[in-house]
Amino acid sequence: MSKELLDEYIKTFKEKKIKLTDIRLVILKCVASRKHFTINELISEIEKELGTVNVMSVYNNIDLLLDLHLLFSNTINGKQIIYEAITNQLIHIKCHECDSYEHINSPILSGELWSSCQQFLDSIGFTMDHFKLEMHGICKKCSQKNKVEPSK
Ligand SMILES: [Zn+2]
Ligand SMILES: [Zn+2]
Missing domain, CATH: 3.30.1490.190 (Ferric-uptake regulator, C-terminal dimerisarion domain)
Structure with missing residues (x-):
């Protein structure tokens, strides 16, 4: 995982006064590891780290990261969406x-x-x-x- 990238994201959150919740931190770590991931992969990652997942909250946080320009979304075959660090x-x-x-x-x-x-x-x-x-x-x-x- 890229430590610098994660620090950069955390800094962005602070600057924008966005609360860094547990779920957000797990998502940011996943993004900072720079592998592309699907929403299902992300959900199982969060499940592993936090035990439970509120799927709606995962989608909302993905939207937040897209709005903050921290995340790219790409499609494979025009169907499967994958996310990765900008x-x-x-x-x-x-x-x-x-x-x-x-x-x-x-x-x-x-x-x-x-x-x-x-x-x-x-x-x-x-x-x-x-x-x-x-x-x-x-x-x-x-x-x-x-x-x-x-x-x-
Ligand atoms: Zn990729
Ligand atoms: Zn092949």
Whole structure:
């Protein structure tokens, strides 16, 4: 988990005078761990930490974090919503076959994308704040499997 990120969130809460309840702290910890999560995963995380969960309250707190711009919501397949910490560069890869959905953490790729996007955006007078990119295709595991078992 990123301690700095969690501290940053707690600071935001203090600045906005929002009460840091137990459930909020658990949610912030989950977000700060920077893995994407679904609402059900979050609910079971809270259950583990606090014993009980008020599902309505989880939804309300997700809304709060979205309003505070601490959270992104993305959809996989246009159906499943996943949440994750806001960052200025977010790259995901998604496999058509096994539906795996993963982060790409490459400062080199991010840096190159950032500068080529900004270069283009400059030409239309747009200043970029952040980007989200989702690349679709076939993962390594699936392409190896396809080689071993040719289609019937
Ligand atoms: Zn993600
Ligand atoms: Zn795959």
